Amino acid sequence: MSEACKELVKYLQLGSRLDLKDYALSQVLGLTGSEEGLDFVIDIPELLLSLLTLLSDTNLTVSKESCLALVNISAGTKGAAALINLDIAKYHTNKLVHAPNDITKTVLNFILNKDSHIADPCCMILSNISRNSQLVEKVICSIEESEFTFDVIINAFTKNKYNSKGANLHYLGPVLSNLSQSPTVRKYILDKDKCVIQRLIAFTEYKESVVRRGGIVGTLKNCCFEADYHSWLLSDGVDILPKLLLPLAGNTEYDDEDNDKLPAELQYLPEDKEREEDPDIRCMLMEAIIQLCAAKANREYVRDKNAYIILRELHKWEKDRKALLACENLVDILIRTEDEISADNLKEIDVPEDLTEKFHKMDSEFLTEENS
Amino acid sequence: MENQPKKAMTEEERAALATKLDKELDEFIANLPKRERNNEPPDENWLEEFDKHPFFMKKLPEPGEEMHPLYEGLQQLKYDPNENTPDELAISYKDDGNFNFKHKNYRMAIISYSEGLKVKCGNLEVEATLYNNRSACHFFLKNYRSCIRDCEWALKIKPEYRKAAARAATACLESRRYEDAVQFAEKLLEMKRDDEEALDVRSKALAFQKEAERDARKQKAVEKKRRKKESELLAEISKRNLIHEGGLTIDKLKPKFQELMEFPVDLVDGALFWPTVFVYPEYQFMDFVQEFNENTILMEQMKNVFEVNPEWDVAKQYSAQNLNVYYESKNKVFKVDTNKSLGEIIQSKDFVIRCGTLSFMFFPRGSKAETDFLDKY
Numbered sequence: 109m110s111e112a113c114k115e116l117v118k119y120l121q122l123g124s125r126l127d128l129k130d131y132a133l134s135q136v137l138g139l140t141g142s143e144e145g146l147d148f149v150i151d152i153p154e155l156l157l158s159l160l161t162l163l164s165d166t167n168l169t170v171s172k173e174s175c176l177a178l179v180n181i182s183a184g185t186k187g188a189a190a191l192i193n194l195d196i197a198k199y200h201t202n203k204l205v206h207a208p209n210d211i212t213k214t215v216l217n218f219i220l221n222k223d224s225h226i227a228d229p230c231c232m233i234l235s236n237i238s239r240n241s242q243l244v245e246k247v248i249c250s251i252e253e254s255e256f257t258f259d260v261i262i263n264a265f266t267k268n269k270y271n272s273k274g275a276n277l278h279y280l281g282p283v284l285s286n287l288s289q290s291p292t293v294r295k296y297i298l299d300k301d302k303c304v305i306q307r308l309i310a311f312t313e314y315k316e317s318v319v320r321r322g323g324i325v326g327t328l329k330n331c332c333f334e335a336d337y338h339s340w341l342l343s344d345g346v347d348i349l350p351k352l353l354l355p356l357a358g359n360t361e362y363d364d365e366d367n368d369k370l371p372a373e374l375q376y377l378p379e380d381k382e383r384e385e386d387p388d389i390r391c392m393l394m395e396a397i398i399q400l401c402a403a404k405a406n407r408e409y410v411r412d413k414n415a416y417i418i419l420r421e422l423h424k425w426e427k428d429r430k431a432l433l434a435c436e437n438l439v440d441i442l443i444r445t446e447d448e449i450s451a452d453n454l455k456e457i458d459v460p461e462d463l464t465e466k467f468h469k470m471d472s473e474f475l476t477e478e479n480s
Numbered sequence: 481m482e483n484q485p486k487k488a489m490t491e492e493e494r495a496a497l498a499t500k501l502d503k504e505l506d507e508f509i510a511n512l513p514k515r516e517r518n519n520e521p522p523d524e525n526w527l528e529e530f531d532k533h534p535f536f537m538k539k540l541p542e543p544g545e546e547m548h549p550l551y552e553g554l555q556q557l558k559y560d561p562n563e564n565t566p567d568e569l570a571i572s573y574k575d576d577g578n579f580n581f582k583h584k585n586y587r588m589a590i591i592s593y594s595e596g597l598k599v600k601c602g603n604l605e606v607e608a609t610l611y612n613n614r615s616a617c618h619f620f621l622k623n624y625r626s627c628i629r630d631c632e633w634a635l636k637i638k639p640e641y642r643k644a645a646a647r648a649a650t651a652c653l654e655s656r657r658y659e660d661a662v663q664f665a666e667k668l669l670e671m672k673r674d675d676e677e678a679l680d681v682r683s684k685a686l687a688f689q690k691e692a693e694r695d696a697r698k699q700k701a702v703e704k705k706r707r708k709k710e711s712e713l714l715a716e717i718s719k720r721n722l723i724h725e726g727g728l729t730i731d732k733l734k735p736k737f738q739e740l741m742e743f744p745v746d747l748v749d750g751a752l753f754w755p756t757v758f759v760y761p762e763y764q765f766m767d768f769v770q771e772f773n774e775n776t777i778l779m780e781q782m783k784n785v786f787e788v789n790p791e792w793d794v795a796k797q798y799s800a801q802n803l804n805v806y807y808e809s810k811n812k813v814f815k816v817d818t819n820k821s822l823g824e825i826i827q828s829k830d831f832v833i834r835c836g837t838l839s840f841m842f843f844p845r846g847s848k849a850e851t852d853f854l855d856k857y
Binding site for chain 2: 371
């Protein structure tokens with residue numbers, strides 16, 4: 109580490125003079141704004157460690173700025189990996205203070221502290237470091253080692269105004285979505301004896317934050333890959349289907365026969381009903397439903413609930429190529445009779461390699477078409 | 481001692497011994513100190529006195545009733561703030577309340593618990609229990625609002641009070657406060673992850689809520705449709721420049737005749753269908769045409785109506801071709817050209833529609849009734 113760096117790190121300690129600390133911190137924050145700056149910072153473990161430590165600084169500006177710097181650093185995979193793999197024991201030299209916890213435990217502490225001023229940016233950090241599929245298991249391990257349970261995290265997320273300083277913890281949505289990449293976390297969310305997923309599905313129509321909404325839908329989509337839970341998810345115990353269809357539904361009036369088959373939540377939608385505005389979220393919703401249609405019985409259930417008419421209307425309205433493709437795939441499954449499908453479980457069909465390639469090619473052509 | 485074999489008692493000796501023992505016993509009893517015997521018969525009202533005694537009373541004394549001094553004394557002991565600490569007092573009232581509760585005297589129990597709370601003993605456990613128990617009373621009396629309020633008080637004092645939260649959740653469910661029911665259920669689930677009862681209340685509340693919301697939306701949609709239909713109807717009527725007494729509103733268009741009440745003017749595929757009365761002043765009879773299409777020629781309708789001769793038509797004069805048709809308006813009478821359609825006829829600026837109903841008078845051509853009628857104008 110160069111002399112200049114050593115100086116910098118010296119000022120970035122909890123006990124340092126405030127004005128010097130402030131100045132050094134704003135320099136570092138500025139660095140994290142550029143590619144080269146980021147590369148520079150990421151390669152200095154002592155610097156990362158001091159940023160981590162400064163989160164606990166009593167001065168609000170200091171803690172906020174170090175938090176923002178860490179948000180920038182953790183945004184990319186390289187930075188996230190550097191933070192997760194930081195060898196704290198090795199680089200912590202100041203014997204007067206406790207070594208900080210690892211990044212996961214540290215930010216979790218602030219997130220779950222009702223009076224923390226940096227809860228929201230800490231959620232962003234957590235969301236960043238959990239994004240990569242290689243790193244997420246380490247994050248999960250760290251959470252499991254910590255004093256916090258997933259229960260507590262879900263509670264904080266679902267409770268209105270958990271934080272007293274105005275943090276809304278919306279970024280816990282993407283955190284959950286990232287964590288649900290792991291089968292352990294999915295099993296926790298899908299625990300039939302608890303009330304976890306039931307509380308999450310309420311957020312698919314959460315207008316106030318696209319981040320929270322997107323995170324939840326991502327989580328649900330991942331959970332829908334657990335085929336064993338499909339029947340339960342569609343049953344009254346969870347009743348996930350209406351919640352997935354509602355954001356896809358517009359204000360169309362249907363005739364009585366069609367209307368009566370729909371779930372209660374989808375009947376008589378008001379004139380001002382708007383569809384989900386984010387096409388990626390629309391895609392994920394449809395992908396989740398497609399997953400749920402794997403087994404024959406569940407396909408028939410979804411068909412009986414007249415999901416088709418919702419998607420038919422969506423298809424007329426949809427402009428995004430990716431979403432249109434997902435829509436057509438889903439409609440395809442719903443519209444064909446069971447004889448045509450002639451397979452009990454779509455997931456068990458073996459698709460020959462050359463056909464898989466061909467289908468992928470067709471999909472990407474469709475997506476890049478100029479004309480519809 | 482001599483070893484003499486014992487002689488067996490003879491019968492006589494045994495009898496003598498028995499008598500002797502009896503006599504000794506009598507003498508002994510006679511010599512016991514005597515107690516003063518009250519030889520008067522018992523007080524006539526002894527039963528009443530008996531019932532009033534606090535140890536033997538079968539029911540609580542009514543307020544205002546004379547109280548046995550012993551009872552009063554006991555009460556004072558129990559409720560005197562000088563004799564008891566606030567805690568003891570409050571617990572006393574609590575116990576009273578519980579006693580009444582057990583015997584399903586919910587209102588009395590509420591009074592007891594309320595007294596206990598008035599003490600303000602400061603013991604949080606006791607106060608929370610008082611609120612909780614009172615809420616149970618309200619629950620059984622179906623005073624759900626009071627029940628929930630008391631539960632909330634209990635939870636304010638003891639946030640982890642599961643019983644109170646559970647009761648609040650159920651009370652909300654019963655009184656259709658579904659959102660609140662879900663809130664309480666989720667609070668319960670925060671305390672205990674796998675609380676089955678809470679899960680059940682939550683899913684029930686959500687199910688009811690979904691249905692209630694759907695029903696509300698349906699109501700709105702039906703309302704909207706109705707209003708749209710009405711405004712379309714009014715638009716069509718005013719398009720034809722028809723004159724309606726009292727103005728053109730849905731209310732005013734309601735027919736007054738019982739036979740026509742279910743058939744107010746209707747718009748079907750762009751054509752208006754009018755409730756119409758055919759009046760026969762000669763015989764004081766009326767016919768009702770419930771849905772008279774404005775595009776139908778009057779003569780055609782008359783042929784329909786008079787296809788069969790009415791029974792009151794003794795002179796057999798009322799057949800379609802034999803009748804003159806009139807309508808009354810602004811104290812004048814107007815003859816109708818029966819070869820015109822209904823719509824054309826009523827479009828005349830002389831025709832005034834009343835109560836959304838069209839009215840025509842029929843007379844046999846050249847009859848005396850007709851002449852008499854026309855003379856009046």
